[in-house]
Amino acid sequence: YRLLVVNGPNINMLGVREPKIYGRKTYADLVRLCRTAAREAGFAECRCFQSNHEGDLVDVIQAAYGEFDGIVINPAAYTHTSVALLDALKSVALPTIEVHISKVDEREDFRQVSYVRAACFETIVGMGLDGYRKAIKDMAACLHEHKG
Numbered sequence: 001y002r003l004l005v006v007n008g009p010n011i012n013m014l015g016v017r018e019p020k021i022y023g024r025k026t027y028a029d030l031v032r033l034c035r036t037a038a039r040e041a042g043f044a045e046c047r048c049f050q051s052n053h054e055g056d057l058v059d060v061i062q063a064a065y066g067e068f069d070g071i072v073i074n075p076a077a078y079t080h081t082s083v084a085l086l087d088a089l090k091s092v093a094l095p096t097i098e099v100h101i102s103k104v105d106e107r108e109d110f111r112q113v114s115y116v117r118a119a120c121f122e123t124i125v126g127m128g129l130d131g132y133r134k135a136i137k138d139m140a141a142c143l144h145e146h147k148g
Ligand code: DQA
Pocket: 009, 010, 011, 074, 075, 076, 077, 078, 079, 099, 100, 101, 102, 103, 104, 111
């Protein structure tokens, strides 16, 4: 199986941005973690993509159609604003897991809504970067269960 990991705005600032909330690990560390977790879960391919631009995130989700079997996505701030990302995920209709590094459920009111959640079969919050490892494992289990 082929896995696409998508990260939204400011995730490239991991390690620098608000370390009390997001930790000291960098985006490069996150990419390494995802690649290792994907290999261990049996994925043949793991592509990691990060952008600060909503339209670029829509483009990469659309391009996943026919090219990837599952998507793990942290839309970051666009989680709370983007109907376009929701529609893109619904358009390609690939199994998708939403990940948030921080405990969004314990933070500001404006973080309590997720537009993308309706297109995801699972949401993981507040596990730090380990949330991606869990998402990748759970995606592998889902694909093996439904596609064999
Ligand atoms: C985040 C939570 C969002 O509210 C925030 O805008 C982010 C990161 C998280 O991973 O905890 O940029 O998605």
